[in-house]
Amino acid sequence: MNDLLHRLGIQLPIIQAPMGGGPGNPQLAAAVSNAGGLGSLAGAYLTPDQIRDEVRRTRQLTTRPFNVNLFAGGYQSRPDRDPAPMLEVLSPIHDLLHLSPPSLPRVPPDPFDEQIAAVLELRPDVFSFTFGVPSPDVMRRLRHAGMAIIGTATTVEEAVILAEAGVDGIVAQGAEAGAHRGTFAGSFEAAMIPTMELVRQIAARTSAPVIASGGIMTGAEIAAALRAGAAAVQLGTAFLLCPEAGTSEAYKKAILNAFGDNTTTITRAFSGRAARGLRNRFIEIMSDREELILPFPIQNSLTRTMRSAAASQGNPDYLSLWAGTGVGRARATPAAELIATLMEELRMDT
Ligand SMILES: Cc1cc2nc3c(=O)[nH]c(=O)nc-3n(C[C@H](O)[C@H](O)[C@H](O)COP(=O)(O)O)c2cc1C
Numbered sequence: 104m105n106d107l108l109h110r111l112g113i114q115l116p117i118i119q120a121p122m123g124g125g126p127g128n129p130q131l132a133a134a135v136s137n138a139g140g141l142g143s144l145a146g147a148y149l150t151p152d153q154i155r156d157e158v159r160r161t162r163q164l165t166t167r168p169f170n171v172n173l174f175a176g177g178y179q180s181r182p183d184r185d186p187a188p189m190l191e192v193l194s195p196i197h198d199l200l201h202l203s204p205p206s207l208p209r210v211p212p213d214p215f216d217e218q219i220a221a222v223l224e225l226r227p228d229v230f231s232f233t234f235g236v237p238s239p240d241v242m243r244r245l246r247h248a249g250m251a252i253i254g255t256a257t258t259v260e261e262a263v264i265l266a267e268a269g270v271d272g273i274v275a276q277g278a279e280a281g282a283h284r285g286t287f288a289g290s291f292e293a294a295m296i297p298t299m300e301l302v303r304q305i306a307a308r309t310s311a312p313v314i315a316s317g318g319i320m321t322g323a324e325i326a327a328a329l330r331a332g333a334a335a336v337q338l339g340t341a342f343l344l345c346p347e348a349g350t351s352e353a354y355k356k357a358i359l360n361a362f363g364d365n366t367t368t369i370t371r372a373f374s375g376r377a378a379r380g381l382r383n384r385f386i387e388i389m390s391d392r393e394e395l396i397l398p399f400p401i402q403n404s405l406t407r408t409m410r411s412a413a414a415s416q417g418n419p420d421y422l423s424l425w426a427g428t429g430v431g432r433a434r435a436t437p438a439a440e441l442i443a444t445l446m447e448e449l450r451m452d453t
Pocket residue numbers: 120121122123126145146147172232233255276279280281282283316317318319337338339340341425426427428429
């Protein structure tokens with residue numbers, strides 16, 4: 104067992120990525136923690152009361168450590184351009200989905216302060232963040248509360264900032280990763296570094312333990328990440344088809360249809376922030392209208408009605424189907440079985 108696993112209180116070097124917007128939930132987090140890995144709850148889209156409820160439900164299902172994750176930055180509550188053209192694009196899609204015409208939602212101020220207050224009160228064993236860095240005061244309070252702290256970097260420069268802020272581990276989020284890019288210092292285009300390369304670079308430049316994240320689907324790939332200098336791995340897409348995950352049926356079906364192919368792309372269409380997901384109709388519609396997209400999280404709120412309706416109507420054309428480049432290799436097995444298989448494959452490779 105290495106220092107990071109010791110600090111996190113887990114046996115196996117496998118972290119289930121926090122997955123906001125549905126796939127992540129207490130059942131999945133607890134199943135992973137009970138299997139010896141680290142389960143994660145995605146708190147960013149939740150109110151403090153919802154975070155309390157998810158932590159309580161997770162604690163009913165496991166006594167092992169688990170992680171709560173938040174977005175620590177990248178929040179813009181005012182539009183930086185005229186929203187009318189974007190509303191015009193959405194209008195016929197709302198018609199198609201039998202929805203009333205779209206309107207610009209009122210986006211509340213950044214909820215991070217009240218969310219972190221709930222986390223400090225709940226004291227999960229591990230807290231992780233992405234999109235930025237919490238203030239020195241928040242970092243001090245997290246440390247004082249005894250929590251292990253994990254930040255997300257997409258470049259060496261960001262990893263150095265996190266190490267200086269005093270994190271216990273750094274998620275090296277490579278270009279292959281599913282969902283939002285965690286980039287917070289510089290443009291996302293300049294931060295599309297392949298996972299293994301990023302792990303090597305960060306391990307060479309900082310003394311903080313590195314957690315490889317992006318495109319890792321098998322034990323052989325975990326072995327390669329550990330050889331590159333990682334102390335653990337964080338997998339998202341690999342868990343999307345687990346029966347415990349909250350992945351909607353239309354989303355699961357789209358993943359199964361992607362079998363064998365890398366059909367993912369990076370888009371800002373759904374949320375205003377660059378993210379990797381399966382190509383679909385909405386991404387195509389927006390591909391030559393990039394300049395209309397509103398900033399995160401306004402675009403995310405604006406497309407929520409469309410995405411929810413598409414999910415409940417089983418229509419993958421207008422859903423955000425976040426997935427990493429390894430999506431064609433996702434396995435539909437219970438989380439504990441997936442972890443046992445990954446560990447067996449890892450053993451065979453070491
Ligand atoms: C559906 C989905 C939702 C995600 N939501 C979050 C999140 O809320 N917070 C976060 O730090 N990372 C989030 N991620 C990114 C993961 O932390 C991780 O970097 C990524 O899943 C790794 O790539 P992989 O999907 O190829 O394993 C999400 C990933 C997916 C697939």
